[in-house]
Amino acid sequence: MGWLLIIVALGCIPWTYAAEDLSQWVNPLIGTVGAYPKSTVAGGHEFPGAAVPFGVVKIGIDTSGARLIPFDTINGGYSPLGNFTAISLMHESGTGGEPKYGVVAQTPLVGDLKAQGINVGNNWTYLVPRVSDTARVGHWTSALKNGITLDLTATAHTGFTRYTYPKSGDRHVLVDLAHVLPTGNGAGVGQQFVSGSISINNDPSAASSPTKPSYTGYAEYNGGFNRGPTWRIYFCGTFSQAFDQSKSGVFKYPYDPNQLSAIPPTTIIPLNQNNQASAPPNSNIAVGGLFTWTSGSIVESRIGISFISAEKACGFIADESPADQTFEQTVEKAKALWNENVLSSVTIPDDGNRNETMLRMLYTGLYYTGLMPSNRTGENPGWVTTEPSYDDFYTLWDIFRCLTPWYHLVQSTAYVEMIRSIIDIFLHDGWTPDGRSSDANGLTQGGSNADNVLGDAFVKGLDTYPSINWTLGWEAIVNDAEVIPPVTDSLTFDGRNKEGRGGLDDWIKIGWLTREHHTRCISRTVEYAQNDFALYQIAKRTNRVADAQKYLKRAKQWENLWNPNMVSNLSVGDFSGFLTPRDADGSWNLAGIAGTTTFNVTDCGDCEWDADTYEATAWEYSMNVPHDVANLIGKMGGPSGFTKRLDTMFIQGLSSGGGSANTAGTSLFNAGNEPDFLTPFLYNYVPGYQWSTVNQSRNVIDRYYNDQANGIPGNSDAGAMQSWMIWNFVGLYPVTGQPLYLLHAPRFKALDIRLLTPQLQNPNAQPAILQIRAPGYSETNFWPQSIKLNNQTLDRVYVWHSEIENGATLEWEMGSAPSQWDKDFSPPPSLSTGGL
Numbered sequence: 001m002g003w004l005l006i007i008v009a010l011g012c013i014p015w016t017y018a019a020e021d022l023s024q025w026v027n028p029l030i031g032t033v034g035a036y037p038k039s040t041v042a043g044g045h046e047f048p049g050a051a052v053p054f055g056v057v058k059i060g061i062d063t064s065g066a067r068l069i070p071f072d073t074i075n076g077g078y079s080p081l082g083n084f085t086a087i088s089l090m091h092e093s094g095t096g097g098e099p100k101y102g103v104v105a106q107t108p109l110v111g112d113l114k115a116q117g118i119n120v121g122n123n124w125t126y127l128v129p130r131v132s133d134t135a136r137v138g139h140w141t142s143a144l145k146n147g148i149t150l151d152l153t154a155t156a157h158t159g160f161t162r163y164t165y166p167k168s169g170d171r172h173v174l175v176d177l178a179h180v181l182p183t184g185n186g187a188g189v190g191q192q193f194v195s196g197s198i199s200i201n202n203d204p205s206a207a208s209s210p211t212k213p214s215y216t217g218y219a220e221y222n223g224g225f226n227r228g229p230t231w232r233i234y235f236c237g238t239f240s241q242a243f244d245q246s247k248s249g250v251f252k253y254p255y256d257p258n259q260l261s262a263i264p265p266t267t268i269i270p271l272n273q274n275n276q277a278s279a280p281p282n283s284n285i286a287v288g289g290l291f292t293w294t295s296g297s298i299v300e301s302r303i304g305i306s307f308i309s310a311e312k313a314c315g316f317i318a319d320e321s322p323a324d325q326t327f328e329q330t331v332e333k334a335k336a337l338w339n340e341n342v343l344s345s346v347t348i349p350d351d352g353n354r355n356e357t358m359l360r361m362l363y364t365g366l367y368y369t370g371l372m373p374s375n376r377t378g379e380n381p382g383w384v385t386t387e388p389s390y391d392d393f394y395t396l397w398d399i400f401r402c403l404t405p406w407y408h409l410v411q412s413t414a415y416v417e418m419i420r421s422i423i424d425i426f427l428h429d430g431w432t433p434d435g436r437s438s439d440a441n442g443l444t445q446g447g448s449n450a451d452n453v454l455g456d457a458f459v460k461g462l463d464t465y466p467s468i469n470w471t472l473g474w475e476a477i478v479n480d481a482e483v484i485p486p487v488t489d490s491l492t493f494d495g496r497n498k499e500g501r502g503g504l505d506d507w508i509k510i511g512w513l514t515r516e517h518h519t520r521c522i523s524r525t526v527e528y529a530q531n532d533f534a535l536y537q538i539a540k541r542t543n544r545v546a547d548a549q550k551y552l553k554r555a556k557q558w559e560n561l562w563n564p565n566m567v568s569n570l571s572v573g574d575f576s577g578f579l580t581p582r583d584a585d586g587s588w589n590l591a592g593i594a595g596t597t598t599f600n601v602t603d604c605g606d607c608e609w610d611a612d613t614y615e616a617t618a619w620e621y622s623m624n625v626p627h628d629v630a631n632l633i634g635k636m637g638g639p640s641g642f643t644k645r646l647d648t649m650f651i652q653g654l655s656s657g658g659g660s661a662n663t664a665g666t667s668l669f670n671a672g673n674e675p676d677f678l679t680p681f682l683y684n685y686v687p688g689y690q691w692s693t694v695n696q697s698r699n700v701i702d703r704y705y706n707d708q709a710n711g712i713p714g715n716s717d718a719g720a721m722q723s724w725m726i727w728n729f730v731g732l733y734p735v736t737g738q739p740l741y742l743l744h745a746p747r748f749k750a751l752d753i754r755l756l757t758p759q760l761q762n763p764n765a766q767p768a769i770l771q772i773r774a775p776g777y778s779e780t781n782f783w784p785q786s787i788k789l790n791n792q793t794l795d796r797v798y799v800w801h802s803e804i805e806n807g808a809t810l811e812w813e814m815g816s817a818p819s820q821w822d823k824d825f826s827p828p829p830s831l832s833t834g835g836l
C-alpha cells in the first residue's frame with residue numbers, strides 16, 4: 001500500500017493497524033476435520049470455500065465421502081477424503097445434523113465424456129480425486145486429477161469460477177440442477193431435488209459477454225437439517241467465452257434422490273432443437289445443461305443467485321461482478337471486506353514477538369464468526385418487508401451463549417439487523433426461529449432461545465435502539481412463553497420440535513417437564529427457566545410488574561427437578577444433588593435409560609432428541625443455570641462442595657467420551673458442546689477461586705484447540721465454538737441475559753477490541769477501543785494478581801457492559817503462581833441473591 005493511501009485511510013479509520021493484511025493469518029481449513037485423519041466425522045464441519053462476511057453465496061467444492069465412512073457427513077460441502085463432484089454456491093458452515101444446500105452447481109469436465117464412461121446423470125461416474133486444495137480468504141483453488149484447476153471467489157450474491165483446462169480435449173461445464181450435498185446418516189431428512197427449469201441463451205453475442213446470461217432458471221429442493229419444506233432458488237450463469245453451439249445443450253434424466261440414474265440421458269439435446277428443459281414437481285426427472293468449448297484454456301463463469309427471480313440473479317452479476325472487474329480484483333474485494341469488517345475487530349499490536357500460532361487461531365476463529373447467518377436482506381421470498389432478512393440461523397441454541405454477545409460488541413449493526421429479522425420472522429411466520437434455513441423454521445433442540453438473544457440485547461443497551469420494535473419483540477417472546485406450539489413432527493413422541501417450547505403445557509401447569517409427557521425433560525426444564533429469566537429481565541425494566549413476577553417465579557422452576565438425594569457414584573468420590581426426571585405427581589422417576597436399571601447422571605445414552613438431556617449429561621446440565629449460580633452453589637454444599645464438583649468435571653477418564661454427540665475428551669466437562677460453555681468460568685462465583693477459572697479455561701484451550709485441520713473440538717455450530725475460543729483469548733466471558741462479563745485472563749500481552757457499540761447510540765459515531773493489557777504475560781506468567789479498569793484496581797471479578805461499551809482499558813497484573821487476589825470480593829450477581 002502506498003504512502004498516500006495510508007494517509008487517506010487514516011482519515012476515515014482512526015487506528016493504525018488497519019494496514020496489516022490480517023487475512024494472511026486465516027486458514028479456512030482449520031476445523032474441517034475431526035479426530036479421524038482427513039474425515040469430517042465429529043469435526044468442525046467448516047465451510048472452507050470463498051464468501052464475503054454474512055454473504056448469501058458461499059461458493060466451494062462438494063465432495064463425495066458418505067459411503068466411505070458410515071458417518072462422514074459433508075455438511076460444509078468438503079471432506080478431504082472425498083472426491084470432487086461439483087462446485088456449488090450455497091453452503092452452511094459448521095452445522096451438525098444433516099447437510100443442507102450444495103445447490104446451484106457447476107462441474108468442469110474435460111475430454112470425450114462417452115469414452116470416459118461419464119453419465120452426466122450419475123455423479124459417481126464423473127467424481128474425481130483432487131491433487132491439491134488451497135484455501136485463502138475469498139479464494140479457493142483445487143487442482144483435480146483430470147488436469148483441471150479451478151479457482152473460486154465470491155461477492156454477496158454471486159460466485160465467480162475460473163477453470164483452467166489441460167491442453168487437449170473438449171472443455172465442458174456441466175450444470176446439474178439435481179446436485180445437492182450427499183446425505184450423511186440419512187435420518188429421513190436428506191435433501192431432494194423437487195423441480196426445476198433451465199434455459200440456455202443461444203444468442204452467440206450474449207454468450208460471449210462475461211456478464212450477459214448464458215443460462216438462467218430455477219430449482220426447488222426440500223429436506224436437510226431443518227426439515228425444510230420445498231424452497232426455490234433462481235440462478236443466472238455467464239461464461240467468458242461463447243460455447244460451441246453444436247456441442248452444448250440441455251438434458252433430462254430419471255431422478256431418484258438416493259440412487260442416481262444408471263441410465264444416462266440418451267442425448268444432450270442440441271441447442272438448435274431446444275434450449276430449455278423443465279422438470280415438473282415430483283416428476284422424478286432431473287434436468288441440466290452441458291456447455292462445451294473446443295479451444296481456449298481458461299473459461300470463467302459468473303453466477304448470480306436470487307430467491308426472487310432470475311432477472312434479479314442476473315442483476316446481482318451486473319451490480320456486484322461487473323465485466324471490467326477481474327477474478328483477482330474480486331478476490332481482493334472479498335479479502336478487504338473480511339479485513340475491514342471482521343478481522344480487524346481484534347488487533348494485536350506488533351511487538352516483533354507475536355506468537356504466530358495464536359494469530360492463526362485467533363484470526364481463523366474470527367473469520368468463522370462471520371460466515372453465518374446469511375444476510376438475505378431484500379431477498380425474502382416469504383413476505384414483503386422493509387426489515388432486514390437473515391437466514392441460516394444455526395442455531396440460536398448454539399449461538400446465544402457467546403456468539404451473539406460477541407456480535408453485540410463488534411458486529412453491532414449486523415447484530416441489530418439480525419434481531420430485527422428475528423422479530424420480523426415472528427411477525428410473519430408466527431414464531432421466532434431457533435434453527436432456520438431456506439427461510440423456514442425447522443428445529444428447536446431445547447428452549448426458545450430467541451428469548452435469550454432478545455433479553456441479552458435489551459439489558460445491554462439495545463432497549464432504546466429506535467429501529468428495533470420492542471413492542472413486537474416482547475410479543476414474540478411472550479408468544480414463546482405462553483403459546484403451546486403445534487404438533488409438527490414425529491421426531492419425538494411429543495412431536496412439537498419445530499418452534500416455540502414444545503413442553504410448555506407441563507411447564508405452565510406442573511412447573512417442570514415430566515418424563516411421562518416429554519423427552520429432554522431435564523435439559524428443557526433448565527433452558528425454559530433461562531428463557532423465562534430473559535422475559536423477567538425485560539418485564540422488570542419495562543414496568544410490567546405482574547409479568548415480572550410471573551417470569552421471576554418461572555425462572556426458578558428448574559429447582560423443581562433438583563433431587564437432593566440423587567447420588568453420582570464416581571471413582572473419585574460421591575456427589576449428591578442433581579437434576580433428575582420427575583413425574584407429574586411429584587415423584588422422582590429414576591428408571592434407567594435403555595439397558596440400565598437406574599438413572600445415571602453421567603450417562604445420557606445417545607444424548608439426542610429422545611434422551612432426558614440433550615447433547616450433555618444430567619451432571620453437566622446440573623451446572624447449567626447461568627442466571628442463578630449462587631443458588632446452585634448453595635445446593636451443592638457451598639463454596640467447597642461447588643469447587644470440588646467443578647474440579648471433578650475436568651478430570652480425564654470419568655466419562656466414556658468417544659465421538660457420540662460431539663464428545664471431546666473423557667472428562668465430564670465436554671468442550672465439544674455448548675451446554676458446558678460457561679462451566680470453566682463458574683469458579684469466578686467463589687471468592688478466591690478466579691485463578692481456577694484461568695487454569696481450567698486455559699487447559700481446555702490448550703487441550704482441544706489448535707491451528708490444524710482438526711483444531712476445534714466438535715462442530716463449529718456457525719462459529720459458536722470459535723467465539724468461545726476468542727473470549728478465552730481476550731480474557732472476558734459473557735453471561736447471556738445479564739449485562740456483564742466475567743473476567744479471567746487474556747492470552748496476549750496486548751490486544752485491542754474494536755467496539756462498534758457507540759454506533760448503537762449514534763450511527764455516525766467512531767468505534768471505541770477496549771484495550772486489553774497484560775504487559776507481564778507469558779506462557780509461564782499468566783496468573784492474575786490484580787486487574788485494573790481504567791487505572792482503578794477492581795474489587796470484583798467481572799465488569800459491567802456499561803463500563804466497557806464506549807471503550808475502556810483493562811489491565812492485568814500477572815504472576816508466575818496462582819493468587820487468591822479475589823478472596824474478599826463479592827461474587828458476580830445471581831437471581832437468588834437479588835443482585836441483578
Ligand SMILES: *[C@@H]1O[C@H](CO)[C@@H](O)[C@H](O)[C@H]1NC(C)=O
Binds near residue numbers: 066082083128
Ligand atoms: C475417490 O476416487 C478414487 C479413485 O477413483 C477411489 O479409489 C475412491 O474410492 C474414491 N473415494 C470416494 C470417497 O469417493
Ligand SMILES: *[C@@H]1O[C@H](CO)[C@@H](O)[C@H](O)[C@H]1NC(C)=O
Binds near residue numbers: 257
Ligand atoms: C450425487 O448427487 C446426489 C444428489 O443428487 C447425492 O445424493 C449423492 O450422494 C451424490 N454422490 C456423490 C458421490 O456425491
Ligand SMILES: *[C@@H]1O[C@H](CO)[C@@H](O)[C@H](O)[C@H]1NC(C)=O
Binds near residue numbers: 355356357358779
Ligand atoms: C504459541 O502459542 C501456542 C498455542 O497456544 C503454544 O503452544 C506455544 O507454546 C506458543 N509459543 C510460544 C513461543 O510462546
Ligand SMILES: *[C@@H]1O[C@H](CO)[C@@H](O)[C@H](O)[C@H]1NC(C)=O
Binds near residue numbers: 378
Ligand atoms: C445486509 O444486506 C443489505 C442488503 O444487501 C445491506 O444493505 C446491509 O448493509 C447488509 N448488512 C450488513 C451488516 O452487511
Ligand SMILES: *[C@@H]1O[C@H](CO)[C@@H](O)[C@H](O)[C@H]1NC(C)=O
Binds near residue numbers: 469471472
Ligand atoms: C411495532 O409493531 C407493532 C405491531 O405490529 C405496530 O403496531 C407498531 O406500529 C410498530 N411500532 C413501530 C414504531 O413501528
Ligand SMILES: *[C@@H]1O[C@H](CO)[C@@H](O)[C@H](O)[C@H]1NC(C)=O
Binds near residue numbers: 567569600
Ligand atoms: C451409588 O452408591 C450408593 C451407595 O454406595 C447406592 O445406594 C446407589 O444405588 C448407587 N447409585 C447408583 C446409580 O449406582
Ligand SMILES: *[C@@H]1O[C@H](CO)[C@@H](O)[C@H](O)[C@H]1NC(C)=O
Binds near residue numbers: 596600601602603655
Ligand atoms: C454411569 O455412566 C458412566 C458413563 O457411561 C459409566 O461409566 C458408569 O459405570 C455408569 N454407572 C452405573 C452405576 O451404571
Ligand SMILES: *[C@@H]1O[C@H](CO)[C@@H](O)[C@H](O)[C@H]1NC(C)=O
Binds near residue numbers: 650651695699818
Ligand atoms: C489446574 O487444573 C488441572 C486439572 O485440570 C490440575 O491438574 C492442576 O493441578 C491445576 N493447577 C493448579 C495450579 O492447581
Ligand SMILES: *[C@@H]1O[C@H](CO)[C@@H](O)[C@H](O)[C@H]1NC(C)=O
Binds near residue numbers: 791
Ligand atoms: C491511566 O494512567 C496512565 C499513566 O498514568 C495515563 O496515561 C492514562 O491516561 C490513564 N488512563 C485513564 C483511563 O485514566
